[in-house]
Amino acid sequence: MVKFLVIGGGIAGVTCAEQLSALRSDCQISLISSSPLIKAVTNFQQYARSLEKFTVEERPLSTLNNQYSNIAVFHKTAKNLDSSKHTLTTEDGEIFQYDKLCICSGASPKIIDSKSDRVIGIRDTESVTHFQNLLANSKRVMIVGNGGIATELVHEITNCRIIWTIKDDSISSTFFDVGAGQFLLPKLFTPGDEEPDNTLSKRMKFTLDDDTSDSDLAKNNFGSALGPDWSRNLKISGGLSESQVLQVEYNCEVASILSYSEYRNLLSLDSNNTDEKVSSSSSNVWPIYVKLTNGKLYGCDFVISATGVTPNIDLVKNDPTFQIGKDGGIVVDDHMKTRVANIYAAGDVCCAGWDHAPHWFQMRLWTQARQMGSYAAKCMVADTENDSISMDFCFELFAHVTKFFDYKVVLLGQYNAQKLGKDYEILLRCTKDMEFIKVILHKGRMYGAIIIGETDLEETFENLILNQMDLSRFGESLLDPSIDIEDYFD
Numbered sequence: 001m002v003k004f005l006v007i008g009g010g011i012a013g014v015t016c017a018e019q020l021s022a023l024r025s026d027c028q029i030s031l032i033s034s035s036p037l038i039k040a041v042t043n044f045q046q047y048a049r050s051l052e053k054f055t056v057e058e059r060p061l062s063t064l065n066n067q068y069s070n071i072a073v074f075h076k077t078a079k080n081l082d083s084s085k086h087t088l089t090t091e092d093g094e095i096f097q098y099d100k101l102c103i104c105s106g107a108s109p110k111i112i113d114s115k116s117d118r119v120i121g122i123r124d125t126e127s128v129t130h131f132q133n134l135l136a137n138s139k140r141v142m143i144v145g146n147g148g149i150a151t152e153l154v155h156e157i158t159n160c161r162i163i164w165t166i167k168d169d170s171i172s173s174t175f176f177d178v179g180a181g182q183f184l185l186p187k188l189f190t191p192g193d194e195e196p197d198n199t200l201s202k203r204m205k206f207t208l209d210d211d212t213s214d215s216d217l218a219k220n221n222f223g224s225a226l227g228p229d230w231s232r233n234l235k236i237s238g239g240l241s242e243s244q245v246l247q248v249e250y251n252c253e254v255a256s257i258l259s260y261s262e263y264r265n266l267l268s269l270d271s272n273n274t275d276e277k278v279s280s281s282s283s284n285v286w287p288i289y290v291k292l293t294n295g296k297l298y299g300c301d302f303v304i305s306a307t308g309v310t311p312n313i314d315l316v317k318n319d320p321t322f323q324i325g326k327d328g329g330i331v332v333d334d335h336m337k338t339r340v341a342n343i344y345a346a347g348d349v350c351c352a353g354w355d356h357a358p359h360w361f362q363m364r365l366w367t368q369a370r371q372m373g374s375y376a377a378k379c380m381v382a383d384t385e386n387d388s389i390s391m392d393f394c395f396e397l398f399a400h401v402t403k404f405f406d407y408k409v410v411l412l413g414q415y416n417a418q419k420l421g422k423d424y425e426i427l428l429r430c431t432k433d434m435e436f437i438k439v440i441l442h443k444g445r446m447y448g449a450i451i452i453g454e455t456d457l458e459e460t461f462e463n464l465i466l467n468q469m470d471l472s473r474f475g476e477s478l479l480d481p482s483i484d485i486e487d488y489f490d
């Protein structure tokens with residue numbers, strides 16, 4: 001009997017195991033996960049060709065055992081891989097034999113300064129609990145990073161002062177250009193609350209009680225990444241009685257992180273540094289101080305490092321046969337195979353090493369984790385049966401549906417002209433507080449789009465990107481609100 005082994009209880013690993021089970025009910029599938037809960041995709045809906053909606057649920061490991069007769073789940077940590085013997089040894093010494101192995105060990109937050117326990121990352125339920133506990137007694141926090149987590153947190157945190165430190169000159173740059181960033185900015189404050197310069201504020205939104213416990217976060221043992229709407233029903237509230245006050249520090253990074261005594265030493269050595277005095281002029285003694293590359297120094301209760309992720313490749317990093325990509329992931333080919341025979345990888349841990357379709361690129365998102373997990377399973381089964389299999393259609397077009405600042409956000413293809421250099425045109429339609437639509441055109445054809453708000457345009461745009469219809473004759477009227485473009489193209 002063929003033995004499939006999957007490492008990881010996140011979306012990629014669980015989808016892979018489920019798909020293996022669906023394709024080969026006669027095979028034995030073992031899933032090893034170091035986290036006590038697995039992530040299951042439910043309510044999956046494919047709308048349009050590439051757009052997907054689904055819910056991610058956290059469930060006990062036993063759910064998979066109960067649901068699928070040929071899946072056995074083990075709450076263990078994979079430690080040693082011997083690809084010549086086809087064995088994997090777990091931390092407690094158990095040896096698993098495999099015919100085909102899929103590594104779905106995910107990623108961990110890339111934290112700017114891991115020496116201080118006041119600099120934290122957010123990944124799984126435990127890390128959110130730790131974050132909530134710290135925040136509950138905090139008056140001022142710093143968020144570093146300009147991507148998904150930072151964008152969500154600046155909107156969700158209440159009753160706390162926030163300093164948002166970003167490398168760029170506009171907010172949320174991982175997803176949005178300057179124009180879209182400007183459209184979203186007003187969502188960060190309530191009219192009348194605006195403060196001068198770049199200081200914005202917003203009112204408290206909600207609170208909800210939640211019993212929490214701490215975990216082994218100090219060891220940076222993160223579990224599966226969180227699911228959609230992870231922050232919606234959580235108490236993400238600080239210790240201030242006033243509403244949130246947000247200050248954005250643009251175009252800078254963290255230069256150093258200091259304890260109180262290091263901060264005192266720095267001030268006495270550098271007593272002429274006026275910038276530092278200005279930013280930390282309050283009489284508060286803060287647990288940590290952050291010096292920014294723009295010269296400012298802030299005291300705060302803790303720092304949230306929302307600065308991206310590092311793939312969890314411990315298992316393979318000492319084996320030079322595996323190829324590691326520039327992003328730190330295990331390189332896989334167009335059949336999700338690593339360089340080592342019979343070993344596949346999927347989800348956040350892998351680096352998509354094939355020649356990508358013109359409108360697709362890798363981003364560490366749960367849609368891609370699900371798609372890769374499912375496709376890896378199909379490839380593993382095809383290989384055992386000596387079948388050929390063609391690349392899954394989902395890798396033709398980058399498509400991401402999410403929510404930021406309470407707006408529906410759809411990103412399609414090269415939404416920020418990622419591969420086009422300077423050779424592209426932009427069409428824009430923007431209605432304040434309602435919708436922001438940006439279309440990327442190259443040689444008269446649509447290459448990408450950002451759609452913020454409820455527009456129902458995503459399916460039409462998806463088709464236009466995939467079919468590469470020449471749109472030159474429409475010119476700017478393509479986005480004219482008085483023209484129902486769906487009627488033209490659907």
Ligand SMILES: Cc1cc2nc3c(=O)[nH]c(=O)nc-3n(C[C@H](O)[C@H](O)[C@H](O)COP(=O)(O)OP(=O)(O)OC[C@H]3O[C@@H](n4cnc5c(N)ncnc54)[C@H](O)[C@@H]3O)c2cc1C
Nearest residue numbers: 008009010011012034035078106224225347348364365366
């Ligand atoms: C706060 C937050 C919000 C997010 N929001 C969104 C969003 O809105 N939209 C979106 O598309 N994506 C979002 N993401 C990203 C998305 O969650 C991830 O891309 C996706 O979940 C990755 O799934 P994965 O299965 O590859 O990895 P993971 O979920 O990280 O799972 C890895 C699994 O491997 C296990 N593991 C690791 N090492 C070992 C080992 N040695 N032995 C055994 N088991 C091991 C872990 O315990 C875990 O179960 C968010 C991520 C975070 C952190």
Ligand SMILES: NC(=O)C1=CN([C@@H]2O[C@H](COP(=O)(O)OP(=O)(O)OC[C@H]3O[C@@H](n4cnc5c(N)ncnc54)[C@H](OP(=O)(O)O)[C@@H]3O)[C@@H](O)[C@H]2O)C=CC1
Nearest residue numbers: 145146147148149150167174253306307308309364365402
């Ligand atoms: N709704 C959604 O789709 C969400 C998705 N996620 C996903 O979860 C994962 C983790 O999120 P997140 O941590 O926000 O990662 P992201 O990759 O989304 O963003 C990381 C941000 O940190 C910046 N950065 C990197 N290093 C530094 C540094 N040393 N100093 C200052 N800034 C730095 C990056 O800039 P640069 O790019 O210039 O390096 C980027 O702006 C990602 O895979 C993300 O896609 C998370 C939340 C919501």
